[in-house]
Amino acid sequence: MTLPSTLRGEGAVLRLTCDGPLTVLTLHSPPMNLFDKAMWAAWADAVAWLTAHPPRALLVRAQGLVVSAGVDVNVFAGLPAEDATAFWRTQLGITQALEALPCPTVxxxxxxxxxxxxxxxLACDLVVATPQARFGLVERKIGFTPAMGGTQRLAERAGPARARELVMTGDLYRGSVLADWGVVNALFPPDSFDTDAHAYAMRLAAGPTRAHEATKNVVRRYLDGGVSAADAALPVLAAAVAATIDHRRAVTAFLTDGPEHATVYHGR
Incomplete structure (x- = not known):
């Protein structure tokens, strides 16, 4: 499972590492972690590799003072109008591939x-932040609209009115505000943020991976088709989880040691 060169080494703008069951993707293109051609190429390689080698959980983080100042505006200046559809279809595909990974993503x-x-x-299952972190879809500053699926995924989490507000104003919103909106799942203090975020993701990585995959599948069926669509899929999904080693071992441990049993999950 050799990593692409774009994801390893000192020159990599996006670095993939593993900590036991947890895979970590780190944006590392100082000082602003801009999305330029190199960053997008690395992300394409990363989601392709992760799709072929699904981890038990994924943590996406950034190195440096900022997570990312967004897209390098030179990308827009150098993009011919006739190539725009294909270009943005490719970038949206990165979002979709990240969203489709069969494991918890943070x-x-x-x-x-x-x-x-x-x-x-917004394509990840869960978002954690510091209360002071600032988020924005600020494409209005160049007369554009988010083209990697952010608007609709924000509407999915916070509602269409909030999505229109955030995108149309181009304002920045604190992590604490987005937690109130239901966009951010957990807030951690700045001093311990890296440790807290890693522990949060590791807890998911050490959990019942196949059950987490089923949960993602049920939520997606609901979002795509409502309660009836999720209900229609659930019996088959539940049966598949019931056949896993993790489930059978956990049931035995529960009956033997009670609900606080110390079963170690292996993701199968």
Whole structure:
């Protein structure tokens, strides 16, 4: 399982590492972690590799003072109008591939998180942040609209009125505000943020991976087709989880040791 060169080494703008069951993707393109051609190429490689080698959980984080100042505006200046559809279809595909991973995904935002980075955060299952972190879809500053799926995913989490507000004003919103909106799932203090975010993701990575995958599937069926669609899929999904080793071992441990049993899950 050799990593692509774009995801390893000192020159990599996006670095993939593993800590036991947890895989970590780190934006590392100082000082602003901009989404330029190199960053997007690395993200394409990353989601392709993760799709082929699904981890038990994924943590997306950033190195430096900011998570990301967003898209390098030179990208827009150098994009011919006739190529725009194909270009944005490719970038949206990164969002969709991240969203489709069969494991829990956590985006950790310790500070400024703009445009493409925020859109990828919204493709993750869970978002954690510091209360002071600032988020924005600020494409209006260049007369544009979010093109990696952020608007609709924000509407999915916070409602259409909030999505219109955030995108149309182009204002920045604190992590504490987005927690009130239901966009951010957990807030951690700045001093311990990296440790807290890593522990949060590791707890998911050490859990019943196949059950987490089923949960993601049920939620997606609901979002796509409502309660009836989720109900229609649930019996088959539940039966598949019931056949897993993790489930059978946990049931035995529960009956033997009670609800606080110390079963170690292996993701199968």
């Amino acid at each position: 985006f950790a935002a310790h500070s400024l998180t703009l445009t493409a980075a925020f859109e990828l955060a």
